[in-house]
Amino acid sequence: MTYIPISPKERDAMLAAIGVKTLDDLFEAVPAAHRFPALNLPPALTEMEAAAELADIADANEHVRGDLISFLGAGMYNHYIPSVIDHMLRRGEFYTAYTPYQPEISQGTLQAIFEYQSLITALTGMELSNASHYDGATATAEAVNLAFAQFRGKRKKVIVSPTVHPQYRAVLRTYTQGMELEVAGDDPNADLNSNPADLAGLIDDTTMLVVVQYPDFFGRIYDYTKLIETAHGKGALVCVVANPTALALFKTPGSMGADIVVGEGQPLGIPMWYGGPSLGFFATRKSYVHKMAGRLVGETIDTRGQRSYVLTLTAREQHIKRERATSNICTNQGLLALASAIYMSVLGKSGMKQVAELCYHKAHYAAECLSQIKDMGLCFSDPFFHEFALCVNRPVEEVNARLLEHGILGGYDLGQDYPALKDHMLIAVTEMNSKEEIDVLAEVLEEVSHD
Amino acid sequence: MTNPKIVEPTVFELSSPGRIGVTFPTPDVPRADFPTDLLREDLPLPELAEVDVVRHYMHLSKFNYSVDSGFYPLGSCTMKYNPKIDEDTCRLPGFLYTHPLQPIETVQGNLALMYQMQEWLKEISGFAGVTLQPAAGAHGEFTGVLMMRAYHKARGDHKRTKMIVPDSAHGTNPASAGMLGMSIVVIPSDARGNVDLEKLKAACDDTVVGMMLTNPNTLGMFDEHVEEIVKIVHDCGGLMYGDGANLNALLGIVRPGDLGFDVMHFNLHKTFAVPHGGGGPGSGPVGVSQRLLDFLPEPLVGILEDGDDEEQAPLYGFVKPPQSIGRMKAFHGHFGGGLVRAYTYIAMHGPDGLKDIAQYAVLNANYLLARLRSTYHVPFDRICMHEFVAEGQFEGSDVRALDIAKRLMDYDFHPPTNYFPLIVHEALMIEPTETENKDTLDAFADALIKIAEEAKSQPELLHEAPHNTPFGRMDEVKAARELVLCCWLPEDYNENA
Amino acid sequence: MNVPSNLKYTKSDEWFDPSTGNLGITDYAQSQLSDIVFVELLVEVGEEISAGKPIASVESVKASAEIYAAAGGKVAAVNSALVDKPDTLNSDPFGEGWMIKLEGGAEGDVMDAAAYTAYCDGRAH
Structure with missing residues (x-):
């Protein structure tokens, strides 16, 4: 379907006003050999069909507001967005x-x-x-x-x-x-x-x-x-x-x-x-x-x-x-x-600060829990905000695969960019992560550490 | 001097200490100690309730003209109707809440959509490869020029430093080349609005990077010698850049790749109805010919493992072209707001629907041209494509294009683009798009004809326009000289803190 | 339009005063640019410049322009007051609106006041 609001009758009146017979006559300046190519695209969908197709595509993803618990950040963060x-x-x-x-x-x-x-x-x-x-x-x-x-x-x-x-x-x-x-x-x-x-x-x-x-x-x-x-x-x-x-x-x-x-x-x-x-x-x-x-x-x-x-x-x-x-x-x-x-207006002075504080407290709680795990530990000792590098002492890909089995989106693999940080992941915690989620993360990592 | 009248206070003026908009739960974990020496002293943000915020932005919204409220014939901007279904599809939770660094196995929907989009854009434009990464048209242009530069460099051809640009070009063309230190050679247009071929030939030598051509150009004319232009540029070893700003006129009509162009950016926010959002976000994918494939920015979406026709879907993932110019932005382009909307739009149009778009966009422009050419001088007057340029001035009158533009607002129309392209005096650049009906076009033409009469009978009415809008003309000199860019003066705040 | 007879002029609308060594933009240039809101001087005192070199960049509400040296020589002074009061270029382009002063200035490709007046008239439509 298209969004063109012109009836055939109106179209013909307009063509007459212009002084050409058909729509195709408007394109004489275009090299004839290449004019009107047949495009190999799927046939048009109705709105109903398009809505269903796009819903199917979206459903082929696992997202962080239902399918997965996320501890992934590295430049994009799962924050609450007021309605x-x-x-x-x-x-x-x-x-x-x-x-x-x-x-x-x-x-x-x-x-x-x-x-x-x-x-x-x-x-x-x-x-x-x-x-x-x-x-x-x-x-x-x-x-x-x-x-x-x-x-x-x-x-x-x-x-x-x-x-x-x-x-x-x-x-x-x-x-x-x-x-x-x-x-x-x-x-x-x-x-x-x-x-x-x-x-x-x-x-x-x-x-x-x-x-x-x-x-x-x-x-x-x-x-x-x-x-x-x-x-x-x-x-x-x-x-x-x-x-x-x-x-x-x-x-x-x-x-x-x-x-x-x-x-x-x-x-x-x-x-x-x-x-x-x-x-x-x-x-x-x-x-x-x-x-x-x-x-x-x-x-x-x-x-x-x-x-x-x-x-x-x-x-x-x-x-x-x-x-x-x-x-x-x-x-x-x-x-x-x-x-x-x-x-920024609706959160304002207090809401903005609340979100930042929640991120800070939760990330520090997570860091505290995870650093207790045998064989794992925080990479740096400096003050941090809502992300920290965790040494997992085994390939991050393997750890993340295990986490994913439990519906957890693990941290960013720092070894991709920093050779010295092989086997380190960057964990992000926001106001969206409950204590329970953090505890589950710690439990699964604890399990992984015994492998 | 009296204080200006405040029509709508700012969020800072509306603020009242102690009001709260959104609150968050108290922490369910123990509170950690803050590094006190690193904390900020105060946070000078407004304090408002949710209802204050809603009323404020509702008030502001009423000051805006928009496609949803009326005709917006802004030349070169393709202000077509934005289908509402696109607003729903792009907000599906599977799109909204996926993180760009998730393992590819968990985002096969996104990757399949991106892969399909690359394929569709290749088919629509006739190019061999497409990157979806650029965030806007100008960003796509910069991407294209970077690839042109990389291509010559990879061949050891180091003396190419000149970019050829017609005098009718968008300012972004020279600016994109300028960002890479190239020098600009400007080629004039001939009497029919085509590139002057003799001047082009004279400019072409072994120092030319390439040419950036908008076709149809900003006069709304399809260059009648486009194949010859491409040949002249290629013969001197240059590459041909197509500015896709005006692609709306070419959908299903001709493919720039078939005409020999080497690189072109798409404006998904123009051609494929992604809403303009009051100035963004745009989305500017770039298509390239075979010889630029290896230079595309990284990453592209590719098929990592083939599927079969029945059960097994292919595994999509990211691939890096061997001689990539690098990364143009973080992550993967304007996925949600840009690609999902454009995908929905293309899927709903199919090959015939896309051709309809171009044909009716061109029909509407030529109809308006036919209605207006006896009242307004059109310096380059032949069958136009999706837009045309008229002169907003009359013999013996001091009324200017600006006055006409402002007066149109009184008739509840958005004005056309004015003072562009630079090669037409007092230019009014009119692009109706395909999503307007004949009644609207007639009403607009009637208004412009009436304004032409007013220009003769009561010019002051135009000089002082608009009259029926919530605001009158602005003092732009005051804005630039006094440069108040913030609701409050940071210096005052620091003193009071 | 004001075109003082003692000055020399370029086709790009700059003036040079051979007696003082001062350089600036003409009345025609400032009126074409309209309200100037920004001036950046591109040369420093002590610098040797040749005629035709960009010496300043100006921006108005609706236009921008590079300003080129109408003469070459050693820069003896720059009018940094313009940076804070760019509108001086509109109000007094030949006086307070001088941009730089040259020592031993050698004229570039310049014309006299009569030729410049004719040149400007030729460009009016």
């Missing part, structure tokens, strides 16, 4: 609108983005936020673009902590292929026990940006203030990749002096959706706003004296600056920025 969010997202006025280029009839989207920017600013402790990027990884790569533009290509060294998410580091390398950069620090064989301050030794006068993660990929929390001071001493910028749930509880990167704070916004009320879409938040300081990519909404006034909002500083963007733009990005993740704004 109110999707009710608002389902408003056609929000989801079927385009980018707010006509502010007179887009104030809903514009004010929502402005509030999103304000909420992200508050959460990160920074001076401003843009309207969002595709995800945490691409936002991190855009931080490099900002620094590259800020130093006009004169500084070529980026220092990336090995404890930044492996996929983010991969994306950063993909994005910067044409910049002839020196990427330092990004060594999976580095001593992962070392303090982040050790990165300071790599910073020199050619360094444009230092990228660290907070909490780092292993869930550990460090105060980066000293490292940032060192970087600033050499004139370099620092980007902190942050988990937004952790920011409700822990010191802000802004208060540590960070120049850029980016991160994955999925924990803020966005479903995991097998990896996307979500959003990447991007916050920075006023002095870098002109080098920042991405949309930006600013407050102004209309001809009737009403407070209102517009896309601003648009001359930075690709549609005007073309090849001189910092980035080619056009969109933000509009609807998902709205989702996260609603999440």
Whole structure:
């Protein structure tokens, strides 16, 4: 079926007005040899059939709200999403609108983005936020673009902590292929026990940006203030990749002096959706706003004296600056920025903190239980938030297969990215995990340890 | 100066200390000690009840114009109707609540859907391979340009640094090439809106990476020499990039791969009705010809173990192309919000339905063109594809395209794209899409014709438009000069803390 | 449109004052750009630059432009006040809106005021 609301009679009247006989006559400019290919696609389904087919496909998955108990994180987290969010997202006025280029009839989207920017600013402790990027990884790569533009290509060294998410580091390398950069620090064989301050030794006068993660990929929390001071001493910028749930509880990167704070916004009320879409938040300081990519909404006034909002500083963007733009990005993740704004608003000061505290307590309970198991143990002793590396002393794949038999989605296999962490898994615990679930995890791992 | 009137307060202004929206259970585990030296001092977020939040966002939603509320002929954006069933399928729990790093055995549904989507997009476009990873059109473009660069590099062809772009191109084309340090060579359009072939030939040499061509172009014209253009670019060793922004006009009409294009991005949010969401998320898969297959980003979805026709389904999993440019984003692309909706849409259309889309999109555009060409000057006037560009100015009048656009709002229409493409003065770029009926098109044409009369009889009505919208024109200079980007000033907050 | 007769002009709408060594953008350029909201100076004091080199990047509400040196020489001063008050380029492009000062400036490909006036008239529609 199609969604075309034109009757055959109307069609014929329109063709007559145009002055052609058939629909096919409209395509004379298309090379005849290739015109109207027969597409080998399955025949059209009705809505009823499509609904059933998609339900079958979805049912072929095992998901974490019924089939599986999840302890998997590593960049995407199973958090509770209040019902109110999707009710608002389902408003056609929000989801079927385009980018707010006509502010007179887009104030809903514009004010929502402005509030999103304000909420992200508050959460990160920074001076401003843009309207969002595709995800945490691409936002991190855009931080490099900002620094590259800020130093006009004169500084070529980026220092990336090995404890930044492996996929983010991969994306950063993909994005910067044409910049002839020196990427330092990004060594999976580095001593992962070392303090982040050790990165300071790599910073020199050619360094444009230092990228660290907070909490780092292993869930550990460090105060980066000293490292940032060192970087600033050499004139370099620092980007902190942050988990937004952790920011409700822990010191802000802004208060540590960070120049850029980016991160994955999925924990803020966005479903995991097998990896996307979500959003990447991007916050920075006023002095870098002109080098920042991405949309930006600013407050102004209309001809009737009403407070209102517009896309601003648009001359930075690709549609005007073309090849001189910092980035080619056009969109933000509009609807998902709205989702996260609603999440932060409805949870508010107390709810956001509650979620972070629940994650913290439950993860620490889990760590305590699991570290009791003979032959297993925590890999690091530093303070952590809601993830930790557990040494299981046998191939993670085998352990996870056993867990899966019990309906448990085990942790991320760290050996994939870090040779030194062979037989280590990264366990994530959120407010969604009950004590009972954690106890079951401990029991099954206990069993595994006796094999 | 008086304070501006506040139509809807922000969530920070609505906040009242002690109000609570959502609460969570008390911990069922012992409380752990916090590392006190690492805690933040205060969390300056709003405090609201759920009803406050609902009313606030309901109020905001009413300030928006949307496809669900009316005609949205925004050129190059393909603002077609978004089928409601797609909203349900993409929210099936099996899609919503699967983690991207789950073992592949537990997500065979997702992987089968992605594999099928790759196959369908290949069939629709005539390409040899497809990546679903890019998050949006511009992201797909960047992916494509990275592959073009990698292709030449792998052949040891290091002097290719020039990207050819027509003057009618979207700004993303030069920006994508610019991100890789390429220089841009701009080729003008000829009098029929085609690429100027002589100028193109002169620009083609052994330093050319390739050409980025939008076809139909941003004038809404199908380039009458497209095969010749492809040949000229290929003959100098360059690759041909197709900007798929306007693919809606080509579904079942012609396959870019058959025309010799080497790489093209799809905009699932345009062509396959994934809703635009007020500016995102998009989804920008990329198709490539045989010679770019090895350079696709990782990972792709492949069949790891063949199934049989009866009982055993194949085992789907991830594969890495041998010379991959790398990863474009974390995880696997815009799966839920993008791919599931687009899959539903393609499944419901089938081959004939897809062709209908293109034919009726082109019918609607040509019908509007026929209704408007005696009132508005159309500089490139021949049978158009899914859109056309008219001039929003009149002899002896100071009314501009912007005024016409704003006045259209008073007639309850969303304005067309204006001031783009850059090669038409006072451009109004009109794309009706296939999901509008004749009555709507007639009402829109009538409004534009009426506005043309108003432009002569009472131009101030246009200069001051819109009048019937909840907000008037905005002071964009004030926004850019004062740069208030946040409800509250972080400096004030820090001082008070 | 103001075109002071003592200055030299480029086709890309910059001016150069041979007597003071000052460089900037013309009245025509600022009116085409409209409200300028951002100026970034791309050269530093002491730097040797050649004519035609980008010296600044400006952005208005609706446009952006690179500004090129109308003359070459050693940069003696840069007008960093513009960074905080970019609208000076709109209000006083030939005076307070100077961008950089050159020492021993050698003119690039420039024309006199009469030729520039004719050049601008030729571009009006």
